[in-house]
Amino acid sequence: MNDRTCILSRDSGPREGLIRLALSPDGDVAPDVRAKAPGRGAWIGVSRAELQAAIAKGKLRGALARAFKGAPLSIPYDLPQRIATQLERDALDRLGLEAKAGHLLIGAERIETAARGGQLHLLLHASDARPDGASKLAQAWRVGSDREGTPLKGLVLPVTRTTLSVALGRENVVHAGLTDAQAAKRVRDALTRWLHFIGPEHAADPCADPAQGSTAPDITADPTAGSASTGI
Structure with a gap:
């Protein structure tokens, strides 16, 4: 099955239509739009404006914490632009x-x-x-x-x-x-x-x-x- 679930909207869809976020060994959250980075990933399917709102309200951090099983993580301020x-x-x-x-x-x-x-x-x-x-x-x-x-x-x-x-x-x-x-x-x-x-x-x-x-x-x-x- 090729579907993934957006960690913010909880809607599911083909992975080709969502964006994968990966966690570096140092705990930095980074976009992985080609889904090639190793390790656990989290998927989002929201717009930039919706992502920025989720970051501002702390919703992205909470969703990522659950997706990455409580691993320490750092969300860069310019993640939407990246x-x-x-x-x-x-x-x-x-x-x-x-x-x-x-x-x-x-x-x-x-x-x-x-x-x-x-x-x-x-x-x-x-x-x-x-x-x-x-x-x-x-x-x-x-x-x-x-x-x-x-x-x-x-x-x-x-x-x-x-x-x-x-x-x-x-x-x-x-x-x-x-x-x-x-x-x-x-x-x-x-x-x-x-x-x-x-x-x-x-x-x-x-x-x-x-x-x-x-x-x-x-x-x-x-x-x-x-x-x-x-x-x-």
């Missing part, structure tokens, strides 16, 4: 791996061609992408997947083209598209966990049509790649 940084790195690293595997396209023209040909499974934009360029690619995606008239669109990441370019080892990466369904799901899973943790206020979609209401990013828009779960 988690956010690791989640961002994990998501961008996943994009880099899919690029090396040949599953990721960059460049508006190449992405538009793939989208109109029904080969696109996930569409991503840097936070400073032009709304008109993002909208054009989204329209091509809808046309190529026979979903005209639906809200299908790309996701605007909470990083600029500079950060995205460095992550992918390319120059001026503004848009990216995943052309493999399983690769799209892996990226979607990593993004879901990251964006859920940092919260919609840090992951708003400036390319959204205000008439559609909420600007919270929808990263489960392509049903052909399967649904992603935050695990909480």
